[in-house]
Amino acid sequence: MAETVLLPQQGNSVESVILLQWNKAEGETVETGEVLCEVETDKTTMEVESTASGTVLKHLVQEGDEVPVKTAIVVIGAPGESVEQFSSGSEPAAAPAAPAPAAAPAATATEAPAEPATPAAGAPATASAPAAESPAPPGIPTDAARSVPGASPRARMRAAAASVDSGALNNLAGTGPGGRVIERDVNDALRSGTLGVERAADKAAGRERVTPERGATPTSVPGEVTEFPVQGIRKVIAERMHASLASTAQFTLHGSADARALQTLRARFKQDGSSLGLENVTINDMVMYAAARTLRDFPEMNAHFLERVIRRFSRVDLSFAVDTERGLMVPTIAGADTISLGALSTRIKELAGRCTGGKATSDDLSPGTFTVTNLGSFGVEYFTPVLNPPQVAILGINTISLKAVATREGTVDHVPHLGLSLTVDHQAVDGAPAARFLQELSRRIARFDLLLAR
Numbered sequence: 001m002a003e004t005v006l007l008p009q010q011g012n013s014v015e016s017v018i019l020l021q022w023n024k025a026e027g028e029t030v031e032t033g034e035v036l037c038e039v040e041t042d043k044t045t046m047e048v049e050s051t052a053s054g055t056v057l058k059h060l061v062q063e064g065d066e067v068p069v070k071t072a073i074v075v076i077g078a079p080g081e082s083v084e085q086f087s088s089g090s091e092p093a094a095a096p097a098a099p100a101p102a103a104a105p106a107a108t109a110t111e112a113p114a115e116p117a118t119p120a121a122g123a124p125a126t127a128s129a130p131a132a133e134s135p136a137p138p139g140i141p142t143d144a145a146r147s148v149p150g151a152s153p154r155a156r157m158r159a160a161a162a163s164v165d166s167g168a169l170n171n172l173a174g175t176g177p178g179g180r181v182i183e184r185d186v187n188d189a190l191r192s193g194t195l196g197v198e199r200a201a202d203k204a205a206g207r208e209r210v211t212p213e214r215g216a217t218p219t220s221v222p223g224e225v226t227e228f229p230v231q232g233i234r235k236v237i238a239e240r241m242h243a244s245l246a247s248t249a250q251f252t253l254h255g256s257a258d259a260r261a262l263q264t265l266r267a268r269f270k271q272d273g274s275s276l277g278l279e280n281v282t283i284n285d286m287v288m289y290a291a292a293r294t295l296r297d298f299p300e301m302n303a304h305f306l307e308r309v310i311r312r313f314s315r316v317d318l319s320f321a322v323d324t325e326r327g328l329m330v331p332t333i334a335g336a337d338t339i340s341l342g343a344l345s346t347r348i349k350e351l352a353g354r355c356t357g358g359k360a361t362s363d364d365l366s367p368g369t370f371t372v373t374n375l376g377s378f379g380v381e382y383f384t385p386v387l388n389p390p391q392v393a394i395l396g397i398n399t400i401s402l403k404a405v406a407t408r409e410g411t412v413d414h415v416p417h418l419g420l421s422l423t424v425d426h427q428a429v430d431g432a433p434a435a436r437f438l439q440e441l442s443r444r445i446a447r448f449d450l451l452l453a454r
Contacts (some may be wrong), residue, residue, distance in 0.1 A: 002077030161247030233327035249426035258446035304390035319368030396421035
């Protein structure tokens with residue numbers, strides 16, 4: 001008997017993927033465990049294995065489609081078996097609209113996607129509803145399933161960040177599992193203007209807020225123009241950066257640290273560190289090590305801001321930005337404050353290599369508690385890193401440049417200093433605590449040899 005294969009959940013935060021290519025064409029045979037297709041999540045590419053054996057009878061989605069998780073993607077069965085019951089090309093006539101349901105209660109960030117609601121046993125069918133010839137296969141959305149209320153936690157967070165009342169989400173047609181409203185639906189509605197953004201000040205003054213049209217085509221375009229679809233990682237970066245700036249109160253502090261100790265150790269590691277496995281330790285590794293250790297003493301910086309609660313963590317899960325051909329990726333080192341400099345350096349290079357090679361897993365890209373990003377190799381002297389919500393802080397590492405420093409003898413020395421830029425969410429952390437953290441981090445970097453001895 002023919003059956004469908006569902007797109008598996010790709011990590012807790014993944015709501016949909018882009019189907020990159022089919023590895024099994026229609027008519028080919030496949031065994032359980034064989035790779036059916038390759039998909040791209042918002043962070044990496046992954047292979048999807050078959051959960052059934054037989055002949056590939058029909059692809060239910062095509063290459064390039066954006067597919068919600070837990071959706072049926074292919075029908076597998078015996079050669080010649082009918083697949084009509086699995087076709088979603090014809091839809092039944094829409095039933096009369098039901099009254100708008102009450103807004104779903106707030107949920108934690110770890111809740112699983114809601115399953116489609118099923119009618120109670122023995123509930124009478126309305127006379128106007130046509131009898132279904134066969135039950136819909138699992139994972140293929142139906143009109144009835146699309147009427148199920150509820151929005152994912154990330155969808156509600158995105159709506160809150162855009163000052164949209166959560167009740168307005170009930171009017172959206174969800175594209176998630178069972179018709180659930182997911183983050184992508186909210187972003188699409190905000191861009192199209194179908195989901196109005198009403199701020200408190202406008203509401204109090206009785207003013208109507210008009211959403212300007214984005215992406216309008218200019219009347220004249222000089223030269224040739226090449227357009228690229230905003231999808232995959234680029235789309236996720238765009239949405240999250242916009243949401244970050246819209247939902248947080250960001251400010252950035254700039255400072256610097258005496259880099260002589262870092263440079264001296266880096267030279268020694270390159271020359272004599274091979275016996276200890278430290279020959280590849282970089283200045284970036286040392287700064288990340290110092291940041292992880294310093295965060296132990298500043299728990300307010302190692303935290304998440306969740307609107308009604310601030311969650312502080314005893315363990316430092318250190319995220320760091322990696323520049324890849326596909327866009328920015330942010331892997332995480334769990335317990336970075338508990339491992340040695342050599343182990344941290346090795347882990348950084350392993351994760352960065354998997355990201356640039358397109359082999360990063362969902363576990364590699366799990367949420368962190370604090371992020372470090374480095375533009376120093378490009379000669380950047382200072383910049384404004386953008387927060388990675390719900391984290392409350394992100395550290396930017398800049399280039400090393402000479403800084404005039406007065407000596408005790410009354411002369412002036414030119415000392416190499418490493419620039420540091422710290423962006424903080426003022427909703428969770430005030431300026432003075434943030435400045436104290438940056439000051440202490442600078443001190444520990446300047447005396448990095450002593451930090452290693454602790």
